[in-house]
Amino acid sequence: MKHLDISEALTDQTLRGQTAVVCGWVRTYRESAQVAFLELSDGSSLPRLQVVVDKSKLDVSAECTKLGAALAVRGTLVGAYKGEGNELNAERITLIGACPAEYPIQKKRTTLDFLRTIPHLRLRTNTFQAVFRVRSVAAQAIHRYFHAHGYYYVNTPLITASDCEGAGEMFRVTTRPWDAKAASAEEYYKNDFFGVKAGLSVSGQLEGEVAAMALGKIYTFGPSFRAENSNTTRHLAEFWHIEPEIAFAELPDVIEIAEDLLKYLINAVLEECPEELKFFDSFVEKGLIEKLTHVAGSDFAVCTYTDAIGILEKENARFQFPVHWGSDLQSEHEKYLTEKVFGRPVFVTDYPKEIKSFYMKQNADGKTVAATDLLVPGIGEIIGGSEREADYGKLVAAMDARKMDKSAYKQYLDLRIFGSVPHGGFGLGFERFVMYVTGMENIRDVTLFPRSVKNIM
Numbered sequence: 001m002k003h004l005d006i007s008e009a010l011t012d013q014t015l016r017g018q019t020a021v022v023c024g025w026v027r028t029y030r031e032s033a034q035v036a037f038l039e040l041s042d043g044s045s046l047p048r049l050q051v052v053v054d055k056s057k058l059d060v061s062a063e064c065t066k067l068g069a070a071l072a073v074r075g076t077l078v079g080a081y082k083g084e085g086n087e088l089n090a091e092r093i094t095l096i097g098a099c100p101a102e103y104p105i106q107k108k109r110t111t112l113d114f115l116r117t118i119p120h121l122r123l124r125t126n127t128f129q130a131v132f133r134v135r136s137v138a139a140q141a142i143h144r145y146f147h148a149h150g151y152y153y154v155n156t157p158l159i160t161a162s163d164c165e166g167a168g169e170m171f172r173v174t175t176r177p178w179d180a181k182a183a184s185a186e187e188y189y190k191n192d193f194f195g196v197k198a199g200l201s202v203s204g205q206l207e208g209e210v211a212a213m214a215l216g217k218i219y220t221f222g223p224s225f226r227a228e229n230s231n232t233t234r235h236l237a238e239f240w241h242i243e244p245e246i247a248f249a250e251l252p253d254v255i256e257i258a259e260d261l262l263k264y265l266i267n268a269v270l271e272e273c274p275e276e277l278k279f280f281d282s283f284v285e286k287g288l289i290e291k292l293t294h295v296a297g298s299d300f301a302v303c304t305y306t307d308a309i310g311i312l313e314k315e316n317a318r319f320q321f322p323v324h325w326g327s328d329l330q331s332e333h334e335k336y337l338t339e340k341v342f343g344r345p346v347f348v349t350d351y352p353k354e355i356k357s358f359y360m361k362q363n364a365d366g367k368t369v370a371a372t373d374l375l376v377p378g379i380g381e382i383i384g385g386s387e388r389e390a391d392y393g394k395l396v397a398a399m400d401a402r403k404m405d406k407s408a409y410k411q412y413l414d415l416r417i418f419g420s421v422p423h424g425g426f427g428l429g430f431e432r433f434v435m436y437v438t439g440m441e442n443i444r445d446v447t448l449f450p451r452s453v454k455n456i457m
């Protein structure tokens with residue numbers, strides 16, 4: 001259909017006086033004795049186009065005034081009565097798709113809880129329009145950043161026979177019905193599609209390392225799957241994951257790249273989504289723009305795990321789970337560190353090896369690994385990364401200590417035999433990033449169809 005995007009109709013002042021056709025959905029309707037006002041949205045911009053109807057010249061059928069109705073409007077673009085943009089003086093209004101009164105998105109601001117029950121319609125609200133525009137801009141910026149810095153974009157398999165984090169939180173991939181007669185698990189899997197137990201990948205890192213050992217700098221940007229039973233506002237069973245992997249890099253390099261990427265992405269959203277950020281700043285998180293501007297312009301903090309525990313132990317009275325050296329940091333500790341102690345993003349480094357994955361580089365102290373988590377206010381962990389263990393013997397020892405089946409990791413171990421080099425990388429949770437830059441508090445509200453425990457609408 002020949003028509004003009006509302007973003008253009010609204011802002012292009014050279015179009016004033018010209019005839020235009022726009023298409024969109026009715027977002028508001030009001031009228032007086034002589035004039036009717038319709039606001040139309042077609043998704044191209046957060047601000048909507050006001051359509052002005054002179055009732056003495058044009059009849060508007062009741063169907064065209066219903067919220068959610070899809071219309072095509074032909075008219076003349078003129079400078080808006082209020083504000084800087086344009087509005088459209090209607091000459092002809094055509095109903096493209098009627099919308100009955102049961103339409104669940106009504107004018108009163110509906111709650112996010114309610115909107116979560118109608119994932120197929122919630123995108124027609126300002127909040128979700130803004131979220132998904134920011135998400136799209138951020139995704140483009142991620143590719144731009146890595147391309148500009150000489151990284152190759154690789155696509156790692158989603159179906160895998162190895163569990164990257166070694167934590168057994170994989171969804172199983174199978175074509176077989178359950179067979180209670182199978183003599184053993186091994187026999188059961190032997191008859192399955194791949195002949196071995198297979199699942200959905202929790203991370204592209206292990207294959208990313210393979211690529212980095214030849215291409216130097218690579219990144220992946222795709223879905224990861226976690227069957228963890230954590231029903232929180234920060235966890236999804238299916239999330240999007242950005243994982244750069246860099247050869248000839250050590251932990252300080254990994255930290256530098258992570259900070260640079262995050263600042264680049266924040267700046268991109270600030271520059272490309274001003275209307276959306278203004279919206280979030282007004283209705284979702286007061287002070288959001290100032291927060292992001294400040295973060296993009298200042299240094300992130302760096303703190304070892306051991307120092308972090310020293311700080312947290314003094315505050316143990318306030319925590320549900322008191323900490324000591326060796327304990328995993330819970331969300332409450334992460335938030336306390338980044339919000340109350342540092343007041344900005346903080347890289348926590350050098351965690352005890354027992355609470356981190358087998359592949360992390362073992363430090364000389366014999367107790368810690370060269371890992372880092374980036375914690376940010378409001379979210380907690382947004383990035384997890386490390387230098388990788390490049391020494392064959394030490395890697396084997398770490399796998400043995402975890403009783404891992406080394407035969408499933410032969411290729412990964414080969415990388416430590418054939419020209420092994422220091423290397424590292426990290427994983428950025430895309431939805432957590434979108435939460436951070438929009439101020440949205442529930443990860444289910446920044447992805448189209450959230451998947452989590454007992455939820456696959």
Ligand code: 4AD
Pocket residue numbers: 164165202203204205226234235236237239241243244381382383384385386425426427428429430431432
């Ligand atoms: O810390 P994680 O588990 O690290 C890895 O997967 C490494 N293999 C990454 C690497 O070094 N290449 O996950 C990385 C990030 C987390 O910091 C978090 O932002 C996000 O992925 N994440 C999740 N996001 C949403 N829902 C979940 N269930 C998530 N699990 C991790």
Ligand code: MG
Pocket residue numbers: 373381383384
């Ligand atoms: Mg992590």
